[in-house]
Amino acid sequence: MSAASRRLPAALLCLAALATVAASCDGGGPGGASGGPGGTPSQSASSIFDKPSVTVAVKKGQPGFNTRSGEEYEYAGFETDLLNALADDVGFKKYTHDIPSLRREDILLDQGADLVIATYTITDARDEKIDFTAPYMKTYQGILVQKGDSEIKKLKDVDGKRVCSASGSTSDPGSVEGEQAQKSIRETLGQNVKPGFRKDYKTCVKELADGNFDAVWTDRLVLEGFAHQKPYEDHVKVVEDIKIDKQQYYGIGIREKHGADCRRLNRSLKKFLDTRWRMTFQQHFPDLDEGDFEQRYKPSDPEFENYRATSCGAK
Structure with a gap:
């Protein structure tokens, strides 16, 4: 064997060692700590979709969005169908349980749920604690x-x-920090309003029907759900000429540092909006299926893309 031949294995060993060091510095490739494009750190330490089941927090007792009925007391509604479509498209098994509005951030932060799909309005205050998908x-x-x-x-x-x-909820001054922000919510309906807060809207609507309150205030689509489904439709109605100029956009809540999972949900959400949103809305809000209902309730392509640009921790 020549001297040059004897030096060749040693050179190959050096190259292998250098490759190992480079891989370690790079985080080990796509699954490592720096698996993002261009060498930027990835937000996702691990995927929630790799778990045996993904825990999803929902709100029952909201007609149109989520109710429980039938012999097996199963969930049914727009958000249930949305969750099922996402689970099929992304490929995960789900476990759902009910939460009140007040617990939505906490249950994500405490890791009691992986996702929240519960008429969850995207706000700056909430986005400081958790991440949202596009609406x-x-x-x-x-x-x-x-x-x-x-x-x-x-x-x-x-x-x-x-x-x-x-x-x-976004109608509760306690949902925001800062005196000015709280004052703005309190005075939305008038300085002399006598507010009362309950654990959920179902309780509010029952107390309205019983005469304990004069009105219930929240997102109009939530109220329409109660006004058009039994047993509430015989007792309550939405005031047609009141549209409070504060539009709400519902997104899916997810813990921070799961950017890749969040972006996967965004892709599936866009597919759902393009192919199944209209049919699903018509099924669960049949009394609102007229005129420009898609313009009123479905995020437009520009709206979706604007929110997508700042979603999933990108804000």
């Missing part, structure tokens, strides 16, 4: 009153009335 629904806020109410016709008529909403 799958939009709606203005509105007012629900008793069926026979003839006093509340315009927003100014709500001032001085007893108004119920859910704790932890």
Whole structure:
């Protein structure tokens, strides 16, 4: 063997060692700590979709979105169908359980759930604690009153009335920090409104029907769900001429540092909006299936893309 031949294995060993060091510095490739494009750190330490089942927090008792019924007491509604479509497309098994509005951030932070799909409005305050996907629904806020109410016709008529909403919702001043932000929510309906907060909207609607409140305030689409489904439709109605100019966009909540999982959900959400949103909405909100309902409730392509650009921790 020549001297040159004897030096060749040693050179190959050196090259192998250098490759190992480079791989270690790079995080070991796509699955490592720096698996993002261009060498940028990846947000996802591990995928929630690799778990045996993904825990999803939902809100029951919201007609149109999520209710439980039937012999097996199963969930049914727009958000249930959305979850099923995402699970099929992304490829994960799911386990669902019910939570109140007040617990949505906490259950993600405490790792009691992997996802929250529960009429969850995307806000800056919430986005500081958890991440959101792009939206799958939009709606203005509105007012629900008793069926026979003839006093509340315009927003100014709500001032001085007893108004119920859910704790932890965007209608609750306690859902935001800062005196000015809290004051802005309190004065949305008028300075003299007498607010009351309950654990969920179902309780608010029941107390409205019983006369404990004069109105319920939240997202109009949530209120329409109650107003058009039994047993509530005989007792309450949405005030047609009140549209509170604060549009809400619903997204899926997910813990931070799961950017790759969040982006996978975004891709599936876009597919759902393009192919199944209209049919699903018509099935669960049949009384709203007229006119420009898609313009009113479905995020447009530009809206979706604007939110997608700042979603999943990109903000």
